[in-house]
Amino acid sequence: MTLLAFIFLLAFLPAESAKSRYLPKAASNPVFGPRQVYGLLDGSVAVKCFYPPTSVNRHDRKYWCRESATGCMTILSTNGYIAPGYQGRASITDYPQEENFQINISALTMADAGTYQCGIGINGRGLSYKVNLDVSKGPHVPEGPELFYVKLYSTLTISCSFGRDYESARKFLCKMEKNSCLNIIDSYGNVDKDYTGRALLSNEDIPGSFRIVITHMGWQDSGLYLCGVGSYGEYGETKELDVHVYEEADVPQGKPTITGVKGSSVTFECHYGLVKTSIVKYWCKWRQHGCARIIDNTGYVSPAYEGRVAMFHSPNNTITIILNQLKDTDEGYYWCMTEEEKEQQSSTELKITDGQPALRGKNDVEAQVGSRVDLTCSYPCKYYSYQKYWCKWSNTGCTPMPASDQRQPGPDVTCSTDNKTVILSFDSVTKNDQGWYWCGVKRGDLFGETMAAYLQVTEGSRGNPNLELLGVDAPSRTEGDLAPQGRAFSGAAVESAAASESSDQSHGPDVLALVLGPLGAVLLILMTAFAVFKYRQLKRSDLVSVGSYRTNISMSDFESVKEYSASNNACEKETQETQIGGDELITTMAPPESAAETKKAKRSSKEDVDLAYSAFLLTSSNIAQGSSGGDSAAPAVSPLN
Structure with a gap:
């Protein structure tokens, strides 16, 4: 009855996961060494055992003992103990910087064969590893597997060499599973799905040699591997590798996968220790056949990523990478690497999703040299308390620029009603200001989202800079009807003189008409000339001279634009910035003025008055000739061009 009740209770217990039922070897046994060691009679062997490099382990006792029915008898220890029968032919040495200790035994006998343990501490307590020693008469001994002791989430680097004869043969790495070997990666571009983005195979300088790198090592990666040339079980050669993954408490666990929004940015962290x-x-x-370098700490940036990627040095031997302007083609696996013999690498997968970036602004801005430009960046409420910044991008980083946050301080200001915009202003842009600018948010040393904008600076037009400065158009040829009036009065004077002479010829006997006619014409011309002169004088009294140009704008109008023109010392005008809710500042260029219109505007002021005065003199001369009885008609007067 009791047994039935116990079975009934077990039925309601939650089923254990595979991970809990079968603890990883590294989790239950952090000390690691060779499974099998081979030695020749009268020869020697060297056994290397690894341990987690904690401060306690570095200073603790290391030992080598032989198993028996009653326990494990100590043969050697770092405390100086050497068992009888091993003095003079056995030694143990600790290498704490290399995270291992080594046992050397010489003058081997057949009695030395057996099962041993290498461990740390005063007893087994889990910090030990079982090693089998086999002694044979030879003539050759099998080669034992090469050992690899790898920290959890770190990188495994393997080098294999098989000689020049296999230079063009297929290279591969496979993992032993029962009676087969699962292909991990080969030189034909085949990669197992569990190692996609984590494994990389590349040829080395020595013919027939190659290297395999596996990043982000997990518990499941512990085990026996074969690197080889040819095809496993058919032809070629192989080399056995024994890989052990252990956990170290202070090893940072990077994100294996990062998701980014199209058009926005993502941040990667590289921990180099x-x-x-x-x-x-x-x-x-x-x-599949390599790792395309994007950026490094020497200033190199791939041309395809200019303006999109930057590297920042952070505390604790960490480097932060920011990639913005995300595209669908950016999906994939990215590696942090170093150029050293014992390389440190980590890999992270990037996935791209559709959505709207949180930081918004105009990504392409064009301006003329000398003009004022504002680069704007609006942010949502979730970044309200973050630090906001603008910086100028270069291949060595992003230099901070002085920017202003339009957020208004005060107890009554809330995020929903505030102007959430950061502005980078240029009072007078130059060609040196052209380039990429980043707007971003951060909290402490942690970088967040960024937005990139490109500022294009052009030379601008070569028109009348003074007129464009004031923001007005050049006076037209017909402005004030002064020029046409001048030419009209000149024609009227000629026609009046001709009419007077015709009247004189047809009414010769009428002396009164002959005398009064010219006098009336002279008076009419004098009045007309006086009226034109006074009109031009009044008109000139309200003109403003700018350099060598004169424009029809009153002094009151000039005062109203004085402040505007002070901030724009180039040939352009600009609209006002949109306040709340505005994503960008739109700059509109003023249309250039033609040289012909400027020339005509200049002639319409002084030269037309001179033209009217010249016409008056010619007409007076002709009238005088007519009054003296001349027969010739008045000559035609052509307006000056």
Whole structure:
């Protein structure tokens, strides 16, 4: 009855996961060494055992013992103990910087064969590893597998060499599973789905040699591997590799996957640990046949990523990478790497989704040299408390620029009613200001989203800069009807003189008409000339001279635009910035004025008055000739061009 009740209770217990039922070897046994060691009679062997590099482990006792029915008898320890029968032919040495200790035994006998343990501490307590020693008479001994002790979430680097004869043969890495070997990666571009984006195979300089890199090592990656040339089980050669993954408490666990919104940005973190500052650190995109370098800490940036990627040095030996202006083609795997023998790498997958970037603004801005330009960046409420910044991008980083946040301080101001805009202003842009500018948010040393804008600076037009400065058009040829009036009065004077002479010829006997006619004409011309002169004088009294030009604008109008013209010392006008809700500042260029209109405007002021005065003199001369009885008609007067 009790047994039935126990079985009934077990039925309601939750089923254990595979991970909990089968604890990883590294989790239950952090010390690692060779499974099998081979030695020749009268020869020697060297056994290397690895341990987690904690401060306790570095200073704790290391030992080598032999298993028996009653326990494990100590043979050697770092405390100086050597068992009888091993003195003079056995030693143990600790290498804490290399995270291992090594046992050397010489003058092997057949009695030395057996099962041993290498461990840390005063007893087994889980910090030990079982090693089998086999002693044979030879003539050859099998080669044991090469050992690899890898931290969780770090990188495994393997080098394999098989000679020049296999230079053109297929290279591969496979993992032993029962009676087969699962292909991980090969030189034909085949990669197992569980290792896509994590494994990379590349040829080395020595013919027949190649290297395999696997990033983000997990518990499941522990086990026996074969690197080889040819085809497993058919032809070629192989080399056995024994890989052990262990956990270290202070190893940062990077994100294996990052999701970014199309058009926005993402941030990657590369943790390099204690590496030399002179080591080249770079960031690349994984391919089946290599890793395409994007940026490194020497200033290199791939041309395809100019203005899109930047590298920032952060505390704790961390480098932050920001990639913005995201596109669908950016999906893939990205690696943090170093150029050193013991490389440190990590890989992260990037996925792109549709959506709207949180930071918004105009991505392409064009302005003329000397003009005023504002680059605007609006942000949502979720970034209200973040630091906002503008910086100018270069291949060595992004230099901060002084910018103004339009948010208004005060207890009554809320995010829903505030002007959430950051502005980078240029009072007078130059060609040196052209380039990429980033608007971004950050909190402390953690970088957040960014937005990129490109400022294009052009030379501008070569028209009348003074007129464009005031923002007015040049006076037209017919403005004030002064020029046409001058020419009309000149024609009227000629026609009047001709009419007077005709009247004189047809009414010769009428002396009164002959005398009064010319006098009336002279008076009419004098009155007309006086009226024109007074009109031009009054008109000139309200003109403003700018340099060598004169424009028809009153002094009151000039005062109203004085402040506007002070901030624009180039040939352009601009609209006012949209306040709340505005995403960008639109700059509109004033149309250039033609040289012909300027020339005509200049002639319509002074030269037309001179033209009217010349016409008056010619007419007076002709009238005088007519009054003296001359027969010739008045000559035609053509307006000056």
